[in-house]
Amino acid sequence: MIQSPLRQPGVARSRLLQLTASAAGIKTDDASLPCVAERLGRLFGLGDTMSLDSALAFRGGTPAGVTRAAVEQLARELATTRRALVERIQRYGHETEADDPAAFEPYLNAWLTLQRKVAASSRQLRDKVRKAMKDQSPTLARLAELDAVFDHTMAGYTSQCFSRISTVLEQRFQTLKTPPEQLSEHALHAGNPPTDWRHRYCEEAQTLLLAELDVRLEPVLGLLEACHNEASDSP
Template identity: 40%
Template sequence: MHRTQTPAQTGPAGSRLVQLLASLDPKAAASSHPCFAERLGRLFDLSDTIALDAATQHRPNGPFSPRDDITDILQADLLKTRNTLLENLSHSFAGKQAASVINLPAVNGDAPAGKRPTFGPYERFHQAHQRQMIAALANLRLRARRLLTAYSAELARLAELDAVFEQSLQPYVRRCFTALPAFLEKRYRALWQQGQHTPPQDWMAANGWLNQFCQEIQMLLLAELDARQEPILGLLGAATAASGNANTGSTFADIDDKESTTP
């Protein structure tokens, strides 16, 4: 079997997150190995390969109960979960108080104008939102797999494969997303250099350096949410195809509309 070599990318292709990182810092989107299959293969060790082989050989026995509304159920669950995360994110940046809201660090108006405030509170803010995403989307993905497992043998095998991929790629995914705070700190220092001579009361003004930084945190979190939900969109797509849903186009258009929403 011959593998076709994919030509090297010449620009910031891929997810919205990759494109955003490249726009903020071109060095952050350094070109990687052009062959996706080879890059993916490097992420699987021997135990992962054995688990993947077992999943491909999996022959579920049922019983199965195909549901005509499986697409509607999955889509509604995804949109509800996503809307909750978006609402929490929006409230965080708007300074609204709620039990599930993570507060944006407050600016100390009495801080010395020439001294950079510590990055730590913003790092903790960003990581708290990441943890909120991880918990919500992991539960959603599990619920999606359960629906697929009960639908048919074909979708049950897909759910088994998805579980193996989630487990095997977890260290890599964690490593990628935990690199974002370091990127944000670099941006924090760069923006401070541009606005360090402005008084603290102007930092959160429309053109203030800290206001711009907070906007960048918000954009990165939105792009991260899009990236983290991709596996669930894949499961939704498989369920839609299996059920022969006539509203396939509108299903994904609705999700795309939500992906473009900024709190």
């Protein structure tokens, strides 16, 4: 049986939103957001809709089905990749050097490097799982086509959303390094700066990136769970 290295579906996304809002000192209200169908409708143009229709009508795969061994191999690769990324993220800030210890740029560059690594690794895993699915049952092959359409259509939107995290981090960096007596009431709401504010900042930056990692890997986990449900008992 596949052991999930992530939290339950949807939890990682909520956690990232909560952490980002907390770092920015704002409140979130999911009830004020449009429904999921409406938000997706804004992202899908005519060309995307045609691609979605083609994916729904896709016929492929083999009748033999997928084996549990193949699914579990992919699950192990997911777990290994995530573990390696977590270790790299947890080292964030340890090797950051700057002539000005209060300069944000070195911390930002190191964080963006890690974020790009997280994005690239999760994308590679997702592509690999989709490719494996296309060689399996017709149901999984169709699901892989659908996932590819959603991935392509939402790529620009998700990239834009994730890019905003660095802005939140810069705001948090400036807040933490500013003496309490110079902070506005809004900034103080986000938390008083500790004595070792750089260590506090690095911990918060790591937590945000770990949450982003889980969000980026959720589609991979979902595809693997679909494969597991379709898997036969063959070795």
